[in-house]
Amino acid sequence: MWARALAYGKFGGPEVLELIKVWTPEPGPGQVRVKVRTGGLNPIDGKLRAGVFSGGLPVLTPARLGSEFAGVVESVGEGVDEFAAGDEVIGIVPERSGHAEALISPAEFLAPRPQSVSWAASSAISAGGMTAYGALGEIDIQTGDTVIIHGASGAVGTIAVQLARLWGADTVIGTASEENHDYLREIGAVPVSYGPGLRERLSAVVPDGRPVKMLDAAGREAVADSIGFVTNPASDVISLLPFVDEEFGVKFNILRYDGDVLRAVAALVADGSITVREPTVFGFDEPAKAHELLDTGHTHGKVVYEIG
Ligand SMILES: NC(=O)c1ccc[n+]([C@@H]2O[C@H](COP(=O)([O-])OP(=O)(O)OC[C@H]3O[C@@H](n4cnc5c(N)ncnc54)[C@H](OP(=O)(O)O)[C@@H]3O)[C@@H](O)[C@H]2O)c1
Known part of the structure:
Protein backbone atom coordinates (compact mmCIF):
# COMPACT_ATOMS: atom_id res chain seq x y z
CA MET A 1 0.00 0.00 0.00
CA TRP A 2 1.04 3.60 -0.59
CA ALA A 3 1.47 5.83 2.48
CA ARG A 4 2.56 9.38 3.19
CA ALA A 5 5.85 9.54 5.06
CA LEU A 6 7.99 12.29 6.56
CA ALA A 7 11.32 12.92 4.84
CA TYR A 8 13.94 15.55 4.05
CA GLY A 9 15.92 15.97 0.84
CA LYS A 10 18.58 18.28 2.29
CA PHE A 11 19.84 19.16 5.75
CA GLY A 12 18.52 22.31 7.38
CA GLY A 13 15.79 23.83 9.50
CA PRO A 14 12.24 22.48 9.88
CA GLU A 15 11.37 23.97 6.44
CA VAL A 16 13.29 21.15 4.68
CA LEU A 17 10.72 18.59 5.87
CA GLU A 18 8.35 17.20 3.26
CA LEU A 19 5.74 14.46 2.96
CA ILE A 20 6.58 11.88 0.31
CA LYS A 21 4.71 8.78 -0.88
CA VAL A 22 6.33 5.46 0.02
CA TRP A 23 5.37 1.88 -0.75
CA THR A 24 4.73 -0.22 2.34
CA PRO A 25 4.89 -3.90 1.39
CA GLU A 26 3.18 -6.90 2.98
CA PRO A 27 4.97 -7.88 6.21
CA GLY A 28 7.62 -10.58 5.87
CA PRO A 29 8.35 -13.37 8.37
CA GLY A 30 8.41 -12.03 11.92
CA GLN A 31 7.09 -8.64 10.78
CA VAL A 32 3.90 -6.66 11.32
CA ARG A 33 2.33 -3.93 9.18
CA VAL A 34 0.95 -1.11 11.33
CA LYS A 35 -1.46 1.66 10.40
CA VAL A 36 0.03 4.53 12.38
CA ARG A 37 -2.24 6.79 14.49
CA THR A 38 0.35 8.94 16.31
CA GLY A 39 4.12 9.41 16.16
CA GLY A 40 6.37 10.77 18.93
CA LEU A 41 9.30 13.09 18.16
CA ASN A 42 12.71 12.86 19.81
CA PRO A 43 15.69 15.26 19.88
CA ILE A 44 17.56 12.93 17.52
CA ASP A 45 14.94 13.63 14.80
CA GLY A 46 15.86 17.32 14.83
CA LYS A 47 19.59 16.59 14.98
CA LEU A 48 19.40 14.22 11.98
CA ARG A 49 17.34 16.73 9.96
CA ALA A 50 19.86 19.49 10.77
CA GLY A 51 22.76 17.31 9.61
CA VAL A 52 24.53 17.22 12.98
CA PHE A 53 25.90 13.73 12.22
CA SER A 54 26.39 14.18 8.44
CA GLY A 55 30.10 14.92 8.50
CA GLY A 56 29.47 17.64 5.90
CA LEU A 57 28.14 15.20 3.27
CA PRO A 58 24.86 16.05 1.49
CA VAL A 59 21.64 14.01 1.60
CA LEU A 60 21.73 11.79 -1.50
CA THR A 61 18.14 10.46 -1.53
CA PRO A 62 15.23 11.67 0.63
CA ALA A 63 15.93 10.47 4.17
CA ARG A 64 13.10 9.25 6.38
CA LEU A 65 12.44 10.33 9.96
CA GLY A 66 10.77 9.16 13.14
CA SER A 67 11.10 6.07 15.28
CA GLU A 68 8.35 5.79 17.88
CA PHE A 69 4.68 5.38 17.13
CA ALA A 70 1.30 4.04 18.21
CA GLY A 71 -1.09 2.39 15.80
CA VAL A 72 -3.25 -0.54 14.82
CA VAL A 73 -1.96 -3.84 13.40
CA GLU A 74 -3.12 -4.27 9.80
CA SER A 75 -1.53 -7.59 8.92
CA VAL A 76 1.10 -9.94 10.29
CA GLY A 77 3.81 -11.98 8.59
CA GLU A 78 4.63 -15.66 8.88
CA GLY A 79 5.49 -16.81 12.40
CA VAL A 80 3.90 -13.88 14.23
CA ASP A 81 1.54 -15.31 16.86
CA GLU A 82 1.55 -12.60 19.54
CA PHE A 83 -0.24 -9.94 17.44
CA ALA A 84 -3.23 -10.01 15.08
CA ALA A 85 -5.01 -7.55 12.79
CA GLY A 86 -6.88 -4.95 14.86
CA ASP A 87 -4.52 -5.02 17.88
CA GLU A 88 -3.50 -1.62 19.23
CA VAL A 89 0.28 -1.44 19.61
CA ILE A 90 3.15 0.89 20.38
CA GLY A 91 6.63 0.46 19.03
CA ILE A 92 9.90 1.83 17.82
CA VAL A 93 11.48 1.20 14.43
CA PRO A 94 15.28 1.21 14.28
CA GLU A 95 15.49 2.37 10.64
CA ARG A 96 13.60 5.68 11.10
CA SER A 97 10.48 4.96 9.14
CA GLY A 98 8.15 5.72 12.04
CA HIS A 99 6.59 8.99 10.94
CA ALA A 100 4.42 7.60 8.17
CA GLU A 101 0.83 6.54 7.69
CA ALA A 102 1.92 2.89 7.58
CA LEU A 103 5.08 1.05 8.52
CA ILE A 104 6.64 -2.38 8.81
CA SER A 105 8.00 -3.30 12.26
CA PRO A 106 9.65 -6.43 13.60
CA ALA A 107 7.04 -7.98 15.92
CA GLU A 108 9.70 -8.19 18.65
CA PHE A 109 9.79 -4.37 18.94
CA LEU A 110 6.06 -3.98 19.59
CA ALA A 111 4.08 -3.86 22.82
CA PRO A 112 0.34 -3.75 23.49
CA ARG A 113 -0.81 -0.11 23.63
CA PRO A 114 -1.41 0.96 27.27
CA GLN A 115 -5.13 1.69 27.28
CA SER A 116 -4.85 3.96 30.32
CA VAL A 117 -3.31 6.82 28.29
CA SER A 118 -4.31 8.73 25.14
CA TRP A 119 -3.17 7.75 21.64
CA ALA A 120 -0.81 10.74 21.68
CA ALA A 121 0.76 9.84 25.03
CA SER A 122 1.14 6.20 24.09
CA SER A 123 3.32 7.14 21.09
CA ALA A 124 5.61 9.11 23.40
CA ILE A 125 6.98 6.45 25.75
CA SER A 126 8.94 3.93 23.68
CA ALA A 127 12.22 5.80 23.14
CA ASN A 253 24.68 4.76 27.20
CA ILE A 254 23.08 4.44 23.79
CA LEU A 255 19.47 3.37 23.32
CA ARG A 256 19.39 -0.40 22.87
CA TYR A 257 16.35 -1.82 21.10
CA ASP A 258 14.95 -4.42 23.45
CA GLY A 259 11.35 -5.60 23.09
CA ASP A 260 11.26 -7.04 26.63
CA VAL A 261 12.20 -3.63 28.04
CA LEU A 262 9.59 -1.91 25.85
CA ARG A 263 6.89 -4.31 27.06
CA ALA A 264 8.00 -3.83 30.70
CA VAL A 265 7.70 -0.04 30.37
CA ALA A 266 4.35 -0.34 28.57
CA ALA A 267 3.03 -2.57 31.37
CA LEU A 268 4.12 -0.02 34.01
CA VAL A 269 2.31 2.71 32.09
CA ALA A 270 -0.76 0.50 31.64
CA ASP A 271 -1.09 -0.19 35.38
CA GLY A 272 -0.47 3.43 36.34
CA SER A 273 2.94 2.87 37.98
CA ILE A 274 4.40 5.31 35.45
CA THR A 275 2.38 8.35 34.43
CA VAL A 276 2.84 10.12 31.09
CA ARG A 277 2.43 13.84 30.60
CA GLU A 278 -0.07 14.76 27.87
CA PRO A 279 2.00 15.71 24.79
CA THR A 280 1.66 18.71 22.48
CA VAL A 281 0.02 17.40 19.31
CA PHE A 282 0.57 18.64 15.72
CA GLY A 283 -1.15 17.60 12.49
CA PHE A 284 0.90 15.58 10.00
CA ASP A 285 0.06 18.04 7.19
CA GLU A 286 2.33 20.70 8.70
CA PRO A 287 5.35 18.74 9.88
CA ALA A 288 7.64 21.77 10.28
CA LYS A 289 5.61 23.19 13.18
CA ALA A 290 6.34 20.18 15.37
CA HIS A 291 10.08 20.38 14.60
CA GLU A 292 10.12 24.10 15.44
CA LEU A 293 8.96 23.28 18.96
CA LEU A 294 11.31 20.27 19.16
CA ASP A 295 14.27 22.47 18.22
CA THR A 296 13.70 24.73 21.25
CA GLY A 297 14.93 21.93 23.57
CA HIS A 298 12.20 22.93 26.07
CA THR A 299 9.10 21.12 24.93
CA HIS A 300 7.60 20.65 28.43
CA GLY A 301 6.32 17.20 27.56
CA LYS A 302 6.65 15.32 24.32
CA VAL A 303 5.78 16.53 20.83
CA VAL A 304 3.60 14.18 18.80
CA TYR A 305 2.16 13.99 15.27
CA GLU A 306 -1.44 12.97 14.82
CA ILE A 307 -1.02 10.90 11.67
CA GLY A 308 -4.09 8.82 10.95
N1 LIG B 1 22.39 8.16 23.97
C1 LIG B 1 21.14 7.84 23.62
O1 LIG B 1 20.86 6.74 23.12
C2 LIG B 1 20.04 8.83 23.84
C3 LIG B 1 18.71 8.39 23.89
C4 LIG B 1 17.71 9.32 24.15
C5 LIG B 1 18.03 10.66 24.32
N2 LIG B 1 19.33 11.05 24.21
C6 LIG B 1 19.68 12.46 24.40
O2 LIG B 1 19.34 12.82 25.74
C7 LIG B 1 18.88 14.15 25.77
C8 LIG B 1 17.50 14.18 26.43
O3 LIG B 1 16.58 13.49 25.60
P1 LIG B 1 15.01 13.66 25.84
O4 LIG B 1 14.34 12.87 24.79
O5 LIG B 1 14.68 13.42 27.26
O6 LIG B 1 14.86 15.24 25.50
P2 LIG B 1 13.73 16.27 25.87
O7 LIG B 1 12.44 15.58 26.11
O8 LIG B 1 13.80 17.34 24.85
O9 LIG B 1 14.20 16.87 27.27
C9 LIG B 1 15.31 17.72 27.37
C10 LIG B 1 15.58 17.99 28.83
O10 LIG B 1 16.80 18.76 28.96
C11 LIG B 1 16.55 19.84 29.85
N3 LIG B 1 17.47 20.94 29.51
C12 LIG B 1 17.39 21.81 28.49
N4 LIG B 1 18.44 22.67 28.52
C13 LIG B 1 19.19 22.30 29.60
C14 LIG B 1 20.39 22.80 30.17
N5 LIG B 1 21.04 23.85 29.66
N6 LIG B 1 20.88 22.17 31.28
C15 LIG B 1 20.23 21.12 31.83
N7 LIG B 1 19.08 20.60 31.32
C16 LIG B 1 18.58 21.19 30.23
C17 LIG B 1 15.10 20.20 29.64
O11 LIG B 1 14.62 20.90 30.76
P3 LIG B 1 13.51 22.06 30.71
O12 LIG B 1 12.59 21.78 29.55
O13 LIG B 1 12.84 21.93 32.03
O14 LIG B 1 14.25 23.33 30.51
C18 LIG B 1 14.50 18.80 29.52
O15 LIG B 1 14.33 18.23 30.80
C19 LIG B 1 18.89 14.66 24.32
O16 LIG B 1 20.08 15.38 24.08
C20 LIG B 1 18.88 13.39 23.50
O17 LIG B 1 19.46 13.56 22.22
C21 LIG B 1 20.33 10.19 23.99
Missing part, protein backbone atom coordinates in the same frame (compact mmCIF):
# COMPACT_ATOMS: atom_id res chain seq x y z
CA GLY A 128 12.37 7.61 26.49
CA GLY A 129 11.22 4.52 28.34
CA MET A 130 13.70 2.12 26.76
CA THR A 131 16.53 4.63 27.20
CA ALA A 132 15.71 5.36 30.83
CA TYR A 133 15.28 1.69 31.70
CA GLY A 134 18.54 0.67 30.05
CA ALA A 135 20.58 3.56 31.46
CA LEU A 136 19.32 3.21 35.04
CA GLY A 137 19.96 -0.53 34.84
CA GLU A 138 23.63 0.27 34.18
CA ILE A 139 23.99 2.17 37.46
CA ASP A 140 22.26 -0.53 39.47
CA ILE A 141 19.74 1.44 41.54
CA GLN A 142 19.46 0.03 45.08
CA THR A 143 17.02 0.68 47.90
CA GLY A 144 18.06 3.82 49.76
CA ASP A 145 20.11 5.34 46.91
CA THR A 146 20.08 9.02 46.09
CA VAL A 147 19.81 9.54 42.32
CA ILE A 148 20.45 12.82 40.50
CA ILE A 149 18.75 12.96 37.09
CA HIS A 150 19.79 15.78 34.77
CA GLY A 151 17.15 16.68 32.16
CA ALA A 152 14.52 15.28 34.52
CA SER A 153 11.58 17.02 32.84
CA GLY A 154 12.34 15.49 29.43
CA ALA A 155 11.13 12.31 27.77
CA VAL A 156 13.94 10.20 29.23
CA GLY A 157 14.09 12.06 32.53
CA THR A 158 10.41 11.83 33.48
CA ILE A 159 10.39 8.07 33.04
CA ALA A 160 13.80 7.74 34.74
CA VAL A 161 12.56 9.63 37.81
CA GLN A 162 9.60 7.29 38.18
CA LEU A 163 11.61 4.12 37.51
CA ALA A 164 14.27 5.13 40.04
CA ARG A 165 11.56 5.56 42.67
CA LEU A 166 9.94 2.24 41.71
CA TRP A 167 13.32 0.49 41.96
CA GLY A 168 13.85 1.75 45.50
CA ALA A 169 15.73 5.06 45.32
CA ASP A 170 15.00 7.01 48.43
CA THR A 171 15.68 10.48 47.06
CA VAL A 172 15.51 11.39 43.38
CA ILE A 173 16.76 14.88 42.56
CA GLY A 174 15.82 16.15 39.11
CA THR A 175 17.23 19.19 37.30
CA ALA A 176 14.82 21.15 35.11
CA SER A 177 13.66 24.68 34.45
CA GLU A 178 11.38 26.29 37.02
CA GLU A 179 8.20 25.82 34.93
CA ASN A 180 8.61 22.06 35.33
CA HIS A 181 9.24 21.93 39.08
CA ASP A 182 5.64 21.27 40.08
CA TYR A 183 5.45 18.43 37.59
CA LEU A 184 8.68 16.92 38.96
CA ARG A 185 7.28 17.01 42.50
CA GLU A 186 4.15 15.22 41.24
CA ILE A 187 6.21 12.32 39.89
CA GLY A 188 8.35 12.00 43.00
CA ALA A 189 11.47 14.11 42.39
CA VAL A 190 13.04 16.95 44.32
CA PRO A 191 13.33 19.66 41.63
CA VAL A 192 16.46 21.80 41.22
CA SER A 193 17.04 24.45 38.54
CA TYR A 194 20.04 23.94 36.25
CA GLY A 195 22.48 26.73 35.33
CA PRO A 196 24.89 28.84 37.38
CA GLY A 197 24.82 27.95 41.10
CA LEU A 198 23.71 24.34 40.47
CA ARG A 199 26.41 22.95 42.80
CA GLU A 200 25.18 25.03 45.73
CA ARG A 201 21.53 24.20 45.07
CA LEU A 202 22.39 20.50 44.98
CA SER A 203 24.36 20.78 48.24
CA ALA A 204 21.18 21.95 49.91
CA VAL A 205 19.18 18.86 48.91
CA VAL A 206 21.63 15.92 48.58
CA PRO A 207 21.28 13.89 51.81
CA ASP A 208 24.48 13.10 53.74
CA GLY A 209 25.97 9.65 54.02
CA ARG A 210 24.10 7.81 51.24
CA PRO A 211 25.45 6.59 47.89
CA VAL A 212 24.72 9.09 45.10
CA LYS A 213 24.18 7.88 41.53
CA MET A 214 23.55 9.98 38.43
CA LEU A 215 21.85 9.81 35.02
CA ASP A 216 22.80 12.65 32.68
CA ALA A 217 20.33 13.53 29.91
CA ALA A 218 21.48 17.17 29.76
CA GLY A 219 25.22 17.50 29.04
CA ARG A 220 28.65 18.43 30.34
CA GLU A 221 27.83 21.59 32.37
CA ALA A 222 25.35 19.76 34.56
CA VAL A 223 27.77 16.87 35.09
CA ALA A 224 30.70 19.21 35.87
CA ASP A 225 28.67 20.85 38.66
CA SER A 226 27.44 17.63 40.21
CA ILE A 227 30.02 14.88 39.75
CA GLY A 228 31.62 15.84 43.07
CA PHE A 229 28.59 14.39 44.88
CA VAL A 230 29.26 10.89 43.50
CA THR A 231 31.80 8.65 45.27
CA ASN A 232 32.33 6.24 42.36
CA PRO A 233 31.75 8.11 39.07
CA ALA A 234 33.12 5.28 36.91
CA SER A 235 30.39 2.88 38.02
CA ASP A 236 27.63 5.19 39.27
CA VAL A 237 27.28 7.87 36.58
CA ILE A 238 25.81 7.28 33.14
CA SER A 239 25.52 9.92 30.43
CA LEU A 240 23.40 9.86 27.28
CA LEU A 241 25.36 12.69 25.67
CA PRO A 242 28.51 12.23 23.57
CA PHE A 243 31.95 13.09 25.01
CA VAL A 244 30.77 13.43 28.64
CA ASP A 245 32.02 9.89 29.32
CA GLU A 246 35.52 10.68 28.05
CA GLU A 247 35.81 13.98 29.91
CA PHE A 248 34.57 12.73 33.28
CA GLY A 249 35.43 9.01 33.17
CA VAL A 250 31.78 7.94 33.42
CA LYS A 251 29.66 5.44 31.47
CA PHE A 252 27.98 6.28 28.15
